[in-house]
Amino acid sequence: MTTLTGRFFEQAARYGNKTCFAYRDVSGWHEISWSDAARQVQSAMAGLRAAGIQPGDRVILLAENCPEWAVFDLAVMGVGALVVPAYVTHTLNDLSHIFNLVSPKALIASSEELTTRAVNSAEKNSSLTLVWSRENEDVSAASIQNRTLKSWSDLLDNTVTEPVEPHPAESTDTCCLILTSGTSGLSKAAMLSHKSIGANVDAAVKILNRFNFGENDRFLSFLPLAHAYEHTAGLHMPISMGSEIWFCESTDKLQQYLPEVSPTVATAVPRLYDLLYGRINGQLKNASAFKQWMFNQTLRLGKKRIAKQPLSLPETLLDSLLDKLVRKKVRARFGGRIRYFISGGAALNPVVGEFFTALGVGIIQGYGQTEASPLISVNSPDWVKLDSVGRTFEGVDIKLADDGELLVRGDLIMNGYWEDPKTTTETIIDGWLHTGDLATIDSDQFIRIIGRKKDLIVTSGGENIAPSKIESMLSSEPEIEQAVVFGDGKPWLGAVLIPASETVDASNRNDILNAAVQRINQELNQSERVRKFIVQETICSTDNGLLTPTQKVKRHAVLARNEADIAALYSK
Secondary structure (H helix, E strand, C coil): CCCHHHHHHHHHHHHCCCEEEEEEECCEEEEEEHHHHHHHHHHHHHHHHHCCCCCCCEEEEECCCCHHHHHHHHHHHHCCCEEEEECCCCCHHHHHHHHHHHCCCEEEECCHHHHHHHHHHCCCCCCCCEEEECCHHHCCCHHHCCCEEEECHHHHCCCCCCCCCCCCCCCCCEEEEEECCCCCCCCCEEEEEHHHHHHHHHHHHHHHHCCCCCCCCEEEECCCCCCHHHHHHHHHHHHHHCCEEEECCCHHHHHHHHHHHCCCEEEECHHHHHHHHHHHHHHHHCCCHHHHHHHHHHHHHHHHHHCCCCCCHHHHHHHHHHHHHHHHHHHHCCCCCCCEEEECCCCCCHHHHHHHHHCCCCEEEEEECHHHCCEEEECECCECCCCCCCEECCCCEEEECCCCEEEEECCCCCCCECCCHHHHHHHEECCEEEEEEEEEECCCCCEEEEEEHHHCEECCCCCEECHHHHHHHHHCCCCEEEEEEECCCCCCEEEEEEECHHHHCCCCHHHHHHHHHHHHHCCCCHHHCEEEEEECCCCCCCCCCCECCCCCECHHHHHHHCHHHHHHHHHC
16 A cells, blocks of 8 residues: 555646645635645655655644645655644643653644744753744744744745655554543554555545545535544545545634535534534524424424335425425535535434434444544445444454453554553554443444443442433533533432533523433433532633543543532532
8 A cells, every 4th residue: 555645646646637625815715736735745845854854753733724734744744754733722731741752853833823832832842953834934033942943835835846755654654643632631642554544544435435425525624633533534535535625724614614615525523513403402492483393394204214214295295395495404504515424533422413314414423543543433324323333444343342342453553652552552452452432233233332431430329321421412402511420439420511601691590401401311211310410610621621622521620620519419
């Protein structure tokens, strides 16, 4: 198998003047052809080599989603160095940990603020000698602390007269260090290879090609490219498909960009669907009785079709009418041309998945982990079980350990954790990746994720309860923004609830939240029900350290923050 950079050059030679990347500035959208993108990658490779970047050097990439992000990613890999993507939301402490972990030689950052923050975090790190900033004149000489400062243009605007050959890497060579989410502590750096990412891409593309996905599709990349999921499924997969990639630099711009771009495919994490689900249901409460009736009929008939139940003639006619009156408007929210959202990063609440599917917004749910590059399984469009994360890709083996932990084996597995052989040997045993996720596998080989093994709650009555399912159900209620369930070693479950913005100032807030909890309790068995809750006023965010950059709540941090109130709840 060729390297990821070599694969890109092959596609660029094939597609030439077709659109490869697109970005927006104040004057509107601008498209970049495959040929021009290839010239930029060649230029950046020449610039990196001229600056002294050698095979094996680590280069931190700290920027919003944009064409240059993709160009630098491909160029760093192309010279045999290791890309270390970082999140623009990383704090000073986060970045300090990353610098100490990977000892980078260079930093590529997109703004004065990010450049200064990153360099300040590396104050005591002697390995960092080169800094490229988008607008280097805005960065003060003092802030880079005597390191060599250059502009992005020094990489992108080289006059390349001869082809720049990629470093002759082996497919098994590590090409990037992707940081784990760090939900329960400091993040680790997973060593992903050309082969592991390529195996992911090839298996996924093989499935998508069966449904005519390919060079005519347009991806909207809005999840951070530092996320293993977006890096593979939102960048390298569409490159291998010959698809266009239109970049959204911030999720704040998503509502504006969707109708402008009209994508056919986008990757997203379940949190997005949970938010939209809550928002739509909240808006529905204020709609007229007739609109509510139409919406509920659309859901009812859509669910019948999902269950493959026949529609009567009147139902068929009504369903066709509702497709124009309701589903078309829902699809318009996503640009009008969306074929599928590809959901990953965590398990999707089946209720939410059924909701959007019934409304005509296709969701292909998959499952993965950074350590697996990251895709492990997916629901194929022609065989979907909405309560599952699908079946494994071709060439991937799975089995369950005696305690129900999902084990995975195949070319997709990482080379290990950077500078952490002990954790590597504890995570990969005899070639099997121990995912840390508890799961079931049905007779059709569909996987259902129960929850994280380390998060499992064991009540004083001996009940084993995975909190993630309950938390997802709670946070999908329009009144609740986020939820963390607790009760390990206790007789019953409680929850920390972070109310939605419209609920925060309500005079009867606790009554509103209690009603939402009771609605969810009706769908749970006795041992899973939340008996009491406390309210956290502050929303979990990356700024306060309660949310990872991949939008996962740091359960242990939230529980530690509310430790005294939780203890008081059980003493009453």
